[in-house]
Amino acid sequence: MSAPLASSKLDRRKLILAGATALTGAAGIGVAATLAKRYGLTPPDHQGIYNIGETLTYASQRILMARHPLAREFSAREISRVSPVKGKPPETETYHRLADASFKGWTLGISGLVARPAAFSLDDLKRFPVSSQITLHACEEGWSYIAQWQGVSLPYLLNRVGVTNKARYVVFYCYDGWWGSIDMDDAWHPQTMMALAMNGQDLSIGHGAPVRLRVARQMGYKSYKYIARMELVDDLKKIGGGLPDFSVGRKYAWYAGI
Ligand SMILES: Nc1nc2c(c(=O)[nH]1)N[C@H]1C(S)=C(S)[C@@H](COP(=O)(O)O)O[C@H]1N2
Ligand SMILES: [Mo]
Numbered sequence: 001m002s003a004p005l006a007s008s009k010l011d012r013r014k015l016i017l018a019g020a021t022a023l024t025g026a027a028g029i030g031v032a033a034t035l036a037k038r039y040g041l042t043p044p045d046h047q048g049i050y051n052i053g054e055t056l057t058y059a060s061q062r063i064l065m066a067r068h069p070l071a072r073e074f075s076a077r078e079i080s081r082v083s084p085v086k087g088k089p090p091e092t093e094t095y096h097r098l099a100d101a102s103f104k105g106w107t108l109g110i111s112g113l114v115a116r117p118a119a120f121s122l123d124d125l126k127r128f129p130v131s132s133q134i135t136l137h138a139c140e141e142g143w144s145y146i147a148q149w150q151g152v153s154l155p156y157l158l159n160r161v162g163v164t165n166k167a168r169y170v171v172f173y174c175y176d177g178w179w180g181s182i183d184m185d186d187a188w189h190p191q192t193m194m195a196l197a198m199n200g201q202d203l204s205i206g207h208g209a210p211v212r213l214r215v216a217r218q219m220g221y222k223s224y225k226y227i228a229r230m231e232l233v234d235d236l237k238k239i240g241g242g243l244p245d246f247s248v249g250r251k252y253a254w255y256a257g258i
Pocket of ligand 1: 138140175178226
C-alpha cells in the first residue's frame with residue numbers, strides 16, 4: 001500500500017522541483033530552495049539559496065535514485081588487485097586494547113530512537129544472515145577500487161532494534177574520532193551494510209576493523225571505518241557540535257552521491 005503512495009509523492013516532488021529549477025535567475029533558484037525545503041529534499045548542510053548546489057544534488061539524486069535504486073555490482077573477476085588504505089588506524093588506548101584482543105570485547109551499540117536498544121558482539125554479527133556485494137569504493141581524491149564486502153545488512157540490524165518513526169538519520173561514531181550520518185533512505189537501502197570482511201578476509205585494521213559501514217551509492221568518505229556505536233536521531237543539529245559529519249567541517253558535502 002505505501003509504495004505506490006510514496007512513489008506518486010516523489011513524482012509530484014519531481015514535477016514541482018523540475019518546474020522550479022527550469023525558471024531562470026535568482027528568483028527561480030530561491031523558489032527551488034523553498035520548494036526543496038517544503039518537500040523534505042534539503043540535505044542537513046544546506047545553506048539556503050547561497051549554496052543551492054548541495055540542495056539540488058541531494059534532491060535530484062533522491063528523485064533519480066527512487067527509480068534506479070541499486071549501485072552497480074561487479075563480478076569476482078573485476079575485483080581490484082590493489083585496494084589502497086586511506087589514513088591511519090585509531091591511536092587511542094581503547095582501540096589498541098580491543099584490537100589486541102581480536103575485538104573480543106567490542107560491541108556495536110545501537111541507541112537513540114529505537115524500540116530495543118542493543119549491543120551486538122562480533123560473534124552476534126557473524127551469526128546474522130550474511131550480506132555480500134562486489135562494489136566500487138571511490139575516494140574523492142581520485143582513486144578507486146572494486147572489492148567484495150561481506151557483513152550484515154544495515155536494514156537487518158535496524159529491523160532487529162526496531163526503528164521508531166521519529167528517526168530521520170543514523171549517526172555513526174568511530175574510534176578515530178570521526179563521526180558522520182546518513183539519512184533513512186540510505187540506511188534502509190538494500191546494499192547498505194556493516195562490513196565485517198573484505199575480499200574473503202576479516203576486515204584488516206587498515207580498512208576499518210572490526211566493522212565498517214558500506215554505503216554503495218556515496219563516495220568513500222561516507223563509508224565510516226572503525227565503528228564504535230550508532231545512534232538513531234531526528235535532528236543532526238544536536239551531534240558533532242552542529243556538524244552532521246566530520247567531513248563537513250573540512251568543506252566536503254554531507255551528501256556525496258555517485
Ligand atoms: N573512521 C574513519 N572512516 C573513514 C576514514 C577515516 O579516516 N576514518 N576515511 C574515509 C575515506 S576519505 C575513504 S576514501 C575511505 C577509505 O577506505 P579504505 O582505507 O578502506 O580504502 O574510508 C572513509 N572512512
Ligand atoms: Mo576519501
